[in-house]
Amino acid sequence: MELAITPIGEIHTPFTEIKGMPIQPAGARGIRGTVHVYEDYVQGLEDLDGFSHILLLYYFHRVHDYRLTVTPFLDEEQHGVFATRAPKRPNPIGLSVVRLRAVDGDRLHLENVDMLDGSPLLDIKPYVPDFDQYTHVRTGWLEKSRDNVEHKQSDERFSE
Ligand SMILES: C[S@@+](CC[C@H](N)C(=O)[O-])C[C@H]1O[C@@H](n2cnc3c(N)ncnc32)[C@H](O)[C@@H]1O
Numbered sequence: 001m002e003l004a005i006t007p008i009g010e011i012h013t014p015f016t017e018i019k020g021m022p023i024q025p026a027g028a029r030g031i032r033g034t035v036h037v038y039e040d041y042v043q044g045l046e047d048l049d050g051f052s053h054i055l056l057l058y059y060f061h062r063v064h065d066y067r068l069t070v071t072p073f074l075d076e077e078q079h080g081v082f083a084t085r086a087p088k089r090p091n092p093i094g095l096s097v098v099r100l101r102a103v104d105g106d107r108l109h110l111e112n113v114d115m116l117d118g119s120p121l122l123d124i125k126p127y128v129p130d131f132d133q134y135t136h137v138r139t140g141w142l143e144k145s146r147d148n149v150e151h152k153q154s155d156e157r158f159s160e
Helices: 039-045 142-148
Strands: 009-012 032-037 051-058 092-104 107-111 119-126
Touching: 032 039, 032 119
Parallel strands: none
Antiparallel strands: 009 032, 009 119, 032 107, 051 092, 051 119, 092 107
């Protein structure tokens, strides 16, 4: 089966270069961005302003192929791509929980953005702790490097 997906908007952030940008929203605290939602989809934003945080699903548009094992930013060893958040994946879709500062017509004002400027937006969902947050979790190979996520910056290993 092949799927065709149409972007519903575009994400704007200060990041035009992959090198040096944050690798997760935890490393992008306070960094502002916007979403421009295309006209055909603006009605779907009704009531979104009641939520402080949203999930953005977007296309890693500067990734061109994929690998099934990768050395992620937070480790020096290889892992299966589905055990990582590496952008070079069979379906290069990013998922970020960001703070929603305001909704203004067709614009969303955001904080904690970790994606490149111009990333095509695929979907928006409200972040709901009762649905999305778990307290007793295991985090696999990331256990040993979780403290690094705020400081680690991206290099270009996945954009070559
Ligand atoms: C590790 S991914 C994590 C993104 C998201 N929070 C997730 O977990 O799916 C973030 C990195 O992907 C790369 N990246 C971000 N936006 C991109 C885009 N539109 N095209 C290609 N690479 C991108 C940058 O290297 C950035 O540091």
